[in-house]
Amino acid sequence: MPSTPVSRLLDADVARITYGADYNPEQWSPEVWADDVRLMREAKVNLVAINIFGWAQLEPLPGQYDFERLDAVIELLHENGIAVDLGTGTASPPPWLTAMHPEALPMQADGTRRAFGGRQGFCPSSPVYRERSLALVEQVARRYGSHPAVKLWHVSNEIGCHNAHCFCDISAEAFRGWLRARYSTLDALNAAWGTAFWSQRYADWSHIQTPALTLATGNPGQAIDLRRFSSDELLGQYLAERDLIRTHSDVPVTTNFMVTAHIQALDYWRWAPEMDLVANDHYLDHRLPHPTNELSFAADATRGLGRGEPYLLMEQASSAVNWQPRNIAKGPGEMLRNTLTHVARGADGISFFQWRASVQGSERFHSAMLPHAGTGTQLWRDVVELGGILERLGEVAGTRVVADVALVFGWEPWWITDLDSHPTADVRYLDQVHRAYDALRASGLTVDVVAPGAPLDDYRLVVIPALHSVSDEVAGVVERFVENGGHAVVTFFSGITDGDDRVRTGGYPGAFRELLGVSTDEFFPLHAGESVALDDGSTATVWTERLHPMGAEVVSRFIDGPLPGGPAVTRHRFGAGVAWYLAANLDEGSLARTLNRASAEAGVSLTGVQAGSELEIVRRRGPQGEYLFAINHGGADARHDASGTELLEMAEIDGVLEIPAGAVRIVRLTPADAAPSASSDGSAAPDSLKVTS
Numbered sequence: 001m002p003s004t005p006v007s008r009l010l011d012a013d014v015a016r017i018t019y020g021a022d023y024n025p026e027q028w029s030p031e032v033w034a035d036d037v038r039l040m041r042e043a044k045v046n047l048v049a050i051n052i053f054g055w056a057q058l059e060p061l062p063g064q065y066d067f068e069r070l071d072a073v074i075e076l077l078h079e080n081g082i083a084v085d086l087g088t089g090t091a092s093p094p095p096w097l098t099a100m101h102p103e104a105l106p107m108q109a110d111g112t113r114r115a116f117g118g119r120q121g122f123c124p125s126s127p128v129y130r131e132r133s134l135a136l137v138e139q140v141a142r143r144y145g146s147h148p149a150v151k152l153w154h155v156s157n158e159i160g161c162h163n164a165h166c167f168c169d170i171s172a173e174a175f176r177g178w179l180r181a182r183y184s185t186l187d188a189l190n191a192a193w194g195t196a197f198w199s200q201r202y203a204d205w206s207h208i209q210t211p212a213l214t215l216a217t218g219n220p221g222q223a224i225d226l227r228r229f230s231s232d233e234l235l236g237q238y239l240a241e242r243d244l245i246r247t248h249s250d251v252p253v254t255t256n257f258m259v260t261a262h263i264q265a266l267d268y269w270r271w272a273p274e275m276d277l278v279a280n281d282h283y284l285d286h287r288l289p290h291p292t293n294e295l296s297f298a299a300d301a302t303r304g305l306g307r308g309e310p311y312l313l314m315e316q317a318s319s320a321v322n323w324q325p326r327n328i329a330k331g332p333g334e335m336l337r338n339t340l341t342h343v344a345r346g347a348d349g350i351s352f353f354q355w356r357a358s359v360q361g362s363e364r365f366h367s368a369m370l371p372h373a374g375t376g377t378q379l380w381r382d383v384v385e386l387g388g389i390l391e392r393l394g395e396v397a398g399t400r401v402v403a404d405v406a407l408v409f410g411w412e413p414w415w416i417t418d419l420d421s422h423p424t425a426d427v428r429y430l431d432q433v434h435r436a437y438d439a440l441r442a443s444g445l446t447v448d449v450v451a452p453g454a455p456l457d458d459y460r461l462v463v464i465p466a467l468h469s470v471s472d473e474v475a476g477v478v479e480r481f482v483e484n485g486g487h488a489v490v491t492f493f494s495g496i497t498d499g500d501d502r503v504r505t506g507g508y509p510g511a512f513r514e515l516l517g518v519s520t521d522e523f524f525p526l527h528a529g530e531s532v533a534l535d536d537g538s539t540a541t542v543w544t545e546r547l548h549p550m551g552a553e554v555v556s557r558f559i560d561g562p563l564p565g566g567p568a569v570t571r572h573r574f575g576a577g578v579a580w581y582l583a584a585n586l587d588e589g590s591l592a593r594t595l596n597r598a599s600a601e602a603g604v605s606l607t608g609v610q611a612g613s614e615l616e617i618v619r620r621r622g623p624q625g626e627y628l629f630a631i632n633h634g635g636a637d638a639r640h641d642a643s644g645t646e647l648l649e650m651a652e653i654d655g656v657l658e659i660p661a662g663a664v665r666i667v668r669l670t671p672a673d674a675a676p677s678a679s680s681d682g683s684a685a686p687d688s689l690k691v692t693s
Contacts, residue, residue: 003252003276003277004252004276004277005277005309005310005348005398006018006277006310006311006312006347006348006349006397007310007348007349007397007398008398009047009083009151009152009252009277009349010046010047010083010151014394015394015395015397015398016046016391016394016397017343017347017348017349017350017390017391017393017394017396017397018046018047018083018312018348018349018350018351019043019044019045019046019047019349019350019351019386019387019390019391020040020045020046020047020048020049020082020085020350020351020352020355021045021048021049021351021352021353021354021355021368021369022048022049022050022052022315022351022352022353022354022355023036023048023049023050023073023354023355023356024050024052024053024354024355024356024358025050025069025073026053026054026057026069027356027358027359027360027361028356030072032356033072033073033076034076036355036356036370037076037077037080037082039370039375040080040082040355041080041081041082042384043369043383043384043387044384044387044388044390044391045082045355045369045387046081046082046083047082047083047084047085047151047152047349047351048077048082048083048084048085048351048355049084049085049086049087049154049314049351050070050073050074050077050084050085050086050087051070051086051087051088051089051140052087052089052091052154052157053087053089053091053092053119053157054070054087054089055089055090055091055092055093055094055136056094056095057069057070058070058089058136058139058140059094059136059139060094060096061096062096062097062100062132063135065139067139067143074086074144074147074149074150075149077149078147078148078149082149083149083150083151083152084147084149084150084151084152085151085152085153085154085351086140086144086150086152086153086154087154087155087156087157088133088136088137088140088141088153088154088155088156088241088245089136089137089140090133090136090137090155090156090241091119091120091156091157091158092118092119092120092121092122093121093122093129093132093133095116097122097128097129097132098116098121098122099116101126101128103123103126103128103168103170104122104123104126104128104129105121105122105123106121106122106123106124106163106166106168107123107166107167107168107171108167109165109167109211109212109213110212110213111167111212111213113168118162119162120160120161120162120163121162121163122163123163123166123168123170123171124160124163124164124166124171124230124233124234124237125166125168125170125171125173125174125233126170127170130237130240133237133241134240134241134244137241137244137245138244141153141244141245141247141248141249142248144249145245145248145249145251146248146249150249150251151251152251152252152253152254152277153242153245153249153251153252153253153254154254154255154256154314155238155241155242155245155253155254155255156237156238156241156255157255157256158256158258158281159234159237159238159255159266160230160231160234160258160265160266161258161263161265164230164231164234164265164266165226165227165230165265166210166230167210167212171210171233172208172209172210174229174233175208175209175210175225175226175229176205176206176208178225178229178232178233179205179208179225179229180205182225182228186202186203186204186205189202189208190202191500192221192225192500193219193221193222193225194219194220194221194502195219197219198219200219210226211223211226217420217421220416220419220421220501221500221501223415223419224412224415224416224419224501227265227267227412227415228267228412230265231265231266231267231270231271231411232270234266235266235270235271235274238255238271238274239274242274252276252277253275253276254275254276254277254278254279254312255275255279256279256280256281256314256315257271257278257279257280257281257302257305258280258281259280259282259298259301259302259305260280260281260282260283260285260294260298261285261287261288261294261298261430261434262285262287264411264414264415264430266411267410267411267412268305268411269305269410269411269412269451272305272306275306277306277309277311277312278302278303278305278306278309278311278312279311279312279313279314279349280298280302280311280312280313280314281313281314281315281316281353282295282298282299282302282313282315282316282342283315283316283317283321284317284321284330284338285324286324286326286327286328287324287325288434290434290438292337292338292341292633293434293437293438293441294434295338295341295342296341296345296437296441296616297433297434297437297441297449299341299342299344299345299346299347300345300346300401300403300407300437300446300447300448300449301409301449302346302347303345303346303401303448303449304409304448304449304450304451306346308346308400308401308448309346309400310346310347310348310349310397310398310399310400311346311347311348311349312347312348312349312351313339313342313347313349313350313351314349314351315351315352315353316338316339316342316350316351316352316353317330317352317353317366317367318330318335318352318367318368318369318371318379318382318383319335319367319371319379320365320366320367321366321367322362322363322364322365322366323366327365329367332378332662333662333663333664334662335379335382335386336382336385336386336389336664337631337632337633337662337664339386340389340629340631340664340666341616341629341631343390343393343396343629344401344616344618344620344629344631344666345401345446345618346400346401346620348397348398350386350390352368352369353366353368354366354368354369355368355369355370356368356369356370357370357371357372359372367379369383370383389648392647392648393647393666395624395647395668396620396627396647396666398622399620399621399622399624399626399627400620400621400622401446401448401618401619401620401621402446402618402619402620402621402626403446403447403448403459404458404459404460404461404604404605405440405445405446405447405448405459405460405461405462405463405599405604406447406448406449406450406454406456406459406461406462406463407433407436407437407440407447407448407449407450407462407463407465408450408451408452408454408462408463408464408465408467409433409449409450409451409465410451410452410467412452412469413429413452413466413467413468413469414429414430416468416469416497416501417429417466417468417469417493419501423493423523423525424523424525424526424542424543426525426526426528426542426543427466427492427493427525427542427543427585429466429468432465432466432491432493432585433465433466435465435585435588435591436463436465436489436491436591436595438588438592439588439591439592439594439595440463440592440595440599441616442588442592442609443592443595443596443599443606443609444606444607444609444615444617445599445604445606445607446617446618446619447463450462452467452470452474453471453473453474453477454477455477456477456478456481456486457481457484459481459486460486460487460599460602460603460604461486461487461488461489461598461599461602461604462478462481462486462487462488462489463488463489463491463595464478464488464489464490464491464494465491465494466491466492466493466494467490467494467495468493468494468495468496468497469496469497469498469499469501470494470495470496470497470498470499470510470511470512471498471499471511472498472499472511473499474511475495475511475512475515478490478512478515479514479515479574481577482515482574482575482577482578482579483574483575483576483577484575484576484577485575485576485577486577486602487577487578487579487580487598487601487602488515488577488578488579488580489579489580489581489582489594489595489598490509490512490515490516490579490580490581490582491581491582492509492543492545492581492582492583492584492585493509493543494509494511494512495508495509495510495511495512495513496508496509496510497510498510498511506519507519507520507521507548508520508521508523508545509581512579512581513550514574515572515574515579516552516570516572516579516580516581517549517550517551517552517570517572517574517579518547518548518549518550518552518567518570518572518581518583519547519548519550520545520546520547520548520583521546521548522545522546523543523544523545524543524544524545524546524561524562524563525542525543525544526541526542526543526544526561526562530561532544532558532559532560532561532562532584533558533559533560533561534556534557534558534559534568534569534584534586534590535556535557535558535559536555536556536569536590537590538556538568538586538587538590539586539587539590540558540568540584540585540586540587540590541585541587542585543583543584543585544558544561544562544563544566544568544583544584545563545583546563546566547566547567547568547570547581547583548567549567549570551572552567552570552571552572552581553570553571553572554567554569554570555568555569555570555571555580555594556568556569558584567583568582568583568584569581569582569583569584569586569594570583578598578601578602580594580598582594607640609640613634613636613638614632614633614634615630615631615632615633615634615638615640615659616629616630616631616632616633617629617630617640618631619669621674625668625669625671625674626668626669626673626674627647627666627667627668627669628640628642628644628657628666628667628669628673629664629665629666630642630657630659630664630665630666630667631659631664632659632660632661632662632663632664633662634661634662635661635662636661637658637659637660637661638658638659638661639656639657639658639659640656640657640659641655641656641657641673642655642656642657642667642669642673643655643667643669643670643672643673644667644668644669644670644673644674645667645668646665646666646667647666647667647668648664648665648666649665653667
């Protein structure tokens with residue numbers, strides 16, 4: 001698991017928050033470099049990532065290496081006290097590689113190859129790419145492995161963002177090798193894929209191909225294994241680069257994940273244990289209904305990948321990006337709110353893409369710390385202000401986020417739930433995860449995002465949204481948690497299939513029937529735009545099912561729709577705990593109320609945030625004390641109970657904290673306020689249930 005604290009990257013003896021950006025000096029002249037470094041010092045930048053896309057500059061022709069400019073940049077940064085996050089430069093191959101080896105270009109599912117000219121233009125299984133990329137890494141690691149400026153190694157960049165799945169003959173051969181290692185025999189593979197259907201049974205390994213486009217819908221098992229293989233294939237490239245670096249350097253190694261909406265290519269639960277620290281890129285996505293909610297979810301999920309350890313935000317935008325249909329600039333105070341949301345939820349390092357805005361290339365309209373208009377701008381003033389704030393928050397670095405609610409989320413469930421040929425195309429996994437998360441956040445609850453099957457002993461409540469495919473092992477973890485006194489909320493379309501995505505017979509929700517005390521014999525998805533009413537005043541869309549209680553109490557019933565009078569929400573005592581089942585896609589308010597009730601029954605301490613206030617409350621705790629982050633995303637002033645020292649305004653707070661509209665306040669709490677809050681029965685929540693482990 002991650003072993004290097006982000007807060008100790010710059011100095012093993014002093015905890016601090018890192019602050020910086022991707023720096024691309026190859027786009028500028030040496031005269032500009034000197035100005036850049038001067039301005040970095042003004043903004044209190046202390047860590048920059050370089051050589052991310054440096055391959056063509058370092059190796060313009062095969063075997064001809066030129067390090068003169070990179071040497072100069074590293075020395076300049078070091079002389080000015082700015083640490084280096086050094087990229088291996090392998091994110092995109094240079095023109096000569098695919099010109100000489102066109103078979104290394106990636107192939108799409110329709111059988112067409114993609115041409116050189118974008119980024120990540122290589123087949124992940126290409127032996128030529130592997131050989132030439134490792135030759136570059138050897139040169140870079142040997143040259144800079146002991147350089148005192150280098151505090152972090154950065155393998156590739158946003159691995160799998162564009163080329164995660166390749167369908168060429170090289171990939172097909174590698175896929176067959178991966179399948180042999182996974183299944184050992186063709187009988188085992190045929191059983192896992194259900195190839196008795198549609199005459200797909202394989203009698204020879206050589207007959208298996210990657211799941212390219214077919215006339216009818218393809219084999220679901222094959223499709224999921226292609227995603228598993230692709231994630232593992234790219235992880236193999238990361239590990240090869242990392243291990244080579246470690247022969248020349250004892251500096252920590254990582255890469256930047258993409259825990260964000262719409263990016264689902266890699267199973268980061270498998271990747272995270274291989275990182276010396278967890279790093280993530282996150283950009284506010286205005287294609288979503290609640291972009292700020294998704295930012296908070298991504299932050300919690302990134303922290304979860306590190307088992308609660310603080311993470312490094314490797315990239316974010318100072319304002320607009322360049323790749324969405326409408327690239328919305330950030331409003332007054334928004335960059336600060338976004339950044340401190342990450343810090344509140346576990347980031348001990350903050351970086352941007354990029355330092356100086358490019359004037360050429362496809363990202364020339366992507367915002368930067370230093371914009372095209374220069375230093376006489378509000379954006380630059382905000383960047384400088386943020387640097388000062390992060391410097392003052394050094395005492396927070398190394399603390400951990402307080403949470404006693406777990407939300408189960410995984411990339412493999414995302415792949416499986418979003419396959420075709422399901423009861424309705426309107427159930428999308430990430431949508432359901434976000435809805436559950438948003439409802440918890442609206443109640444002021446901080447959430448740890450955990451993998452399916454992760455230990456749950458440190459939590460009071462676990463929420464499991466749309467976990468369609470569930471192995472016996474994962475189901476057993478949840479059952480034992482509830483049986484021992486925990487509380488769980490499971491939403492519809494969960495537990496339906498086993499670990500091979502094989503439907504569990506005997507009634508839905510399959511793996512969770514006994515736990516939930518219910519059985520369903522048929523799904524009744526709703527038409528687009530259709531809604532149904534429940535007898536407790538709730539409404540629901542998308543989904544209903546014919547549910548039969550088997551020991552569970554009915555909390556609410558459908559009034560109309562396909563199943564009037566049928567159960568919609570149930571609650572079941574199981575052992576010493578309670579398990580809820582939501583058999584409908586409840587409206588936002590009703591979902592929040594239901595989860596609020598389940599939380600209260602579980603003894604989860606609520607923050608007192610009023611629904612709809614847009615006030616976000618998160619706590620971090622460490623040996624040095626506890627810190628309350630209050631982030632007001634709304635247009636009205638807010639108040640919250642707190643006592644202590646406010647670190648942004650350096651004011652003493654005695655009982656009531658005022659948070660102006662759009663503002664952030666961070667309070668070092670007094671010992672009384674920092675003590676564990678009381679649970680619903682009046683008892684103190686033990687520390688083991690309050691801090692992630």
